[in-house]
Amino acid sequence: MAKSATLDPSTWVDRYGDYLFRYAMLRLRDRSAAEDMVQETFLAALKGRGTYSGDASEATWLVGILKHKIADHYRRQFREAPLEGGDLGDHPDAGHFDGTGHWTTGPAEWGGNPADLYRQGEFLDRFRTCLSGLSPKHADAFTLREIEGLGTAEICKVLCVSETNLWVILHRARALLRRCLETSWFGATAGKGS
């Protein structure tokens, strides 16, 4: 199989640039970091051209390289600034429980059909805005778990946290996202306690 014939670096930017950029952007939420990541990916691909076996499509092969680059980026970031206990914080819905831990104002009925929501670009955009509004550590933990689909043991290694702390961080991230969507998308008033 003619390997060199299947790879054509001069067309990479036009064919895969935006695709890789969107992939990185969803995970890093930062335009310049995502652009750097795309550049690094192409350069690594150029260097590693000889290892391309032709089993996967060019696009899949490039995304594979990008995935590694993003994982390295996370690892570097958290090695430099590991999560601290303070990031765990209070229960995000703390103000909505009474002294015995029961809802005073419960979650609102969101209504509608979830399957319709997923198809709405604006809802997905709003979701990303809410995600960007979390602290980077909460957003990154959520991203690795729910967008990247990693298992918790692997995420603990990347973020340098214990599994117990990760559960708390994810609980917090989900609760904050839920609240952000409830107020900003559904514009809902919370349900009254019963």
Add this chain to the structure above:
Amino acid sequence: MLSCKDVTKLVSESMDRSLPLGKRIGMRLHLLICKFCARYERQLLLIRETARRLAATVEAPGEPLGETLSVEARERIRESIRNP
């Protein structure tokens, strides 16, 4: 008896690990009788599904959703491939 506050925490935790039997049963019983916590669980599952959908949408090549490389970045990257 688990409070709603406990249950919101367990609902999230159950999405990351399989809960010990006692906690799982306690949570399920609570969800049967508490409409707010049941709603909370549905909403967290919707959030999970949305994140997955988002990943799938962005990963579909040619998907028009969202942003593109800036003109400057595109030029810079093209140049770096020409002269690595």
